[in-house]
Amino acid sequence: MRTYGQFCGIAKALDLIGDRWTLLIVRELLALGPSRHTDLRNGLPGIASNLLVDRLRELEEAGLIRREAAPPPVATTLFTLTDRGRELDSVLRELSRWGVPLLHESPGMGTFRTHWLAQPARALTDRTPVEPPVAIQLHAEDNEDLVLEVNHGVVHTHPGRVDEPAATLTGPPKVLTALLTGGLSLHDAELEGLQLAGELDAVRRILPDR
Incomplete structure (x- = not known):
């Protein structure tokens, strides 16, 4: 070594x-x-x-x-x-947070996997922890799906699908990434091709402050 x-x-x-x-x-x-x-x-x-x-x-x-x-x-x-x-989870979470501005500044985009959104997504905080748990489905075009589960103020993720998500977000990888990392508002993300199906309030629970 x-x-x-x-x-x-x-x-x-x-x-x-x-x-x-x-x-x-x-x-x-x-x-x-x-x-x-x-x-x-x-x-x-x-x-x-x-x-x-x-x-x-x-x-x-x-x-x-x-x-x-x-x-x-x-x-x-x-x-x-x-x-x-x-124990490296917290290290990577901080590294991901530090690197988010670099994503927003990047003019292009390399290879993408939806589960790479797990780190920034888990850094989000549900601002309505007393509300019932919800699951939000992410679909980034030709990539695998990712589920965001919101429960007691914490966001968890896992690859795959759920049968009845509270909401589904579908769109280009760069738009989904920008939405979940604060680079785009929900309104602007929809102008860039994001499609939202289901409960708007459920989605708002996991959007970062901008």
Whole structure:
């Protein structure tokens, strides 16, 4: 393992997680939960398979992830975060918050996966925690769906669909991202192609202050 050789918490942390792709692997496992090698490859476009293997091994040796066997009929290896690995959630949440202005300033857009909205979405706070729980479905064109569940002032996310969401937001990835990160108001997002079906009040519960 390469090391900075410094007696500093930041340097020691970067010794373990400062290599290219490492924190993005953690991002995937936080968003998706236990994942196969192919799941991680799909969420990390551009990474070489052998490099992913190396990074997973390094994270396992550092005690940040572990392997577990999926039950039949899947019968494959799953990678999951340990308690120590899940402590990086708050680190990535702050890094995501710091990077949001860079998204708004970017003239173009690279590869996108809907579950990448999990970090900024979980940073949102429901301003009406006494209201009943609701689920909001996100659909970003040709990408996988993401569910935002709002309950007791906290927003949770998971990939997939729910049968009867309180509201569904459908639109271009950049518009959905801007809406959930404060770059566009709901009105402006609709002008940019966002479609809202269902309860407007449910959507307002998860919109960031602008």
